[in-house]
Amino acid sequence: MIRVRIAVSGTHASGKTTLIEDFLAAHADYAFEPEPYEWLDQMSDPPAADDFYRQLEICVERLSTHERGARVIAERSPVDFLAYLRALDARDLIEPALELVATGMRHVDLLVVLPLNDTDRIDVPESEDPALREAMNDQLLEIIGGYELGCAIIEIAGPRDVRLAVLERAVATR
DSSP states (O other), rough: OOOEEEEEETTTTSSSHHHHHHHHHHHSSSEEEOOOOGGSSOOOOOOOHHHHHHHHHHHHHHHTSOOOTTOOOEEHHHHHHHHHHHOOOOOOHHHHHHHHHHHHTTOSEEEEEOOSSSSOOOOOGGGGGGGHHHHHHHHHHHHHSSSSSSSEEEEESSSSSHHHHHHHHHHOOO
């Protein structure tokens, strides 16, 4: 299998963790970068724009440790945090976030996007802020459709086994 730096993007509760767990079970030679919030000592509840910006900084920092040719799969990409900031209308953080996103995406070879859709319907409780979930998803899709991110991008939907098969095919063709 080809060496690829993969980042899995999607709004909260979109299936990122499940896809990554399935991929790592089949590809133990890949390193795993957890969600950046795992590196934070504390966060607001619910997370605020500053929390997402700090996660963006951590995401870029962690991705930059993986040189071209590394086998790594990251749960989240810099684009995720830009999408959250835009969904929260955090205008004062958007411009500096764009610079960080550009820097961080230089360390991603394949961006895997898990968009929300009617087929894969994953219902979430109110505690998961469904409105923010939808808004972030919309912003994420707008960003990947409107910005040059410097890497291959695939959108994956469908049942669990299909998602894994699509990701494996994408990695094999890089």
